[in-house]
Amino acid sequence: MPKYLVNCNAYQPSFQFPLCFSYEDVVEKDDISRTVKEVVEEVNIFKYIDFSQNNAHGYDAIQMFEAVILAFAINGYASLRDLEKLCKYDIRFKFIMNGSTPSHMAFERFIKDKLAMPIEDIFVDINKYIEAHDVIDTEVLYIDGTKFEANANKMTFVWMKATKKFREKRWIKVMDRLSAFNKYCSKNNLNIRFSIVREINFDYLFEVVSVIEQLM
Structure with a gap:
């Protein structure tokens, strides 16, 4: 055995990581x-x-x-x-x-x-x-x-992204209902027909509600 290896102890350095943490702190x-x-x-x-x-x-x-x-x-x-x-x-x-x-x-x-x-x-x-x-x-x-x-x-x-997506999906549903209402009016000989609007327009929606309320 070489002289420089005599009386030498092998040492492996280590670092202790914490085994757990709280998500509350992160x-x-x-x-x-x-x-x-x-x-x-x-x-x-x-x-x-x-x-x-x-x-x-x-x-x-x-x-x-x-x-x-x-x-x-x-x-x-x-x-x-x-x-x-x-x-x-x-x-x-x-x-x-x-x-x-x-x-x-x-x-x-x-x-x-x-x-x-x-x-x-x-x-x-x-x-x-x-x-x-x-x-x-x-x-x-x-x-x-x-x-x-x-x-x-x-x-x-x-919340803005979610609100925008929700509003777009809900508008599509509203227009689907309006299309169904048009079919109902045609089937029952009611002289009412609403336009199906792709772009969100709340003023138009208020007009539709007003006409339907008068009809009711």
Whole structure:
């Protein structure tokens, strides 16, 4: 053995990483996920989730509700597989779900069995709740059109994208109903026919409502 190896001890340096951390410490204080949790804690959750059936599929129903609302608030829509991926890889959803990772089938069962109304209607309801409890200044709008700021910085929502998508989808549904109404009028020899407008026009919608009210 060479002299320079005599009385030498092999030493392997190591660095200890923490084995666990709290998602509470990672998510920023003004993040939208915190806002969603705050709103869900204040609304009447029994209006949106059916707790009469005890089959929770192994996951917390309120957490899953918060995850669905968060996905809708951020993107305006999220597929079941998107929800599954978000819970696995997005720290905001890990925070909402406290580390749980429901599969897309679990979300499908939750939406089908537990939600008391369509998610679009829940979205409208929560918007109304926010407007009623925190005055939202719509003049405070980011340049990229993604974020509204509430007074006192209490309610911060990345809500613009979701609102726009929801409004477009709802307008299509309104025009479909109007088309069905035109067919009804034609079938019953009523001399009324409305134009089917592609661009969102609320003034036109008010005119339609006024004519229908007079007819009724």
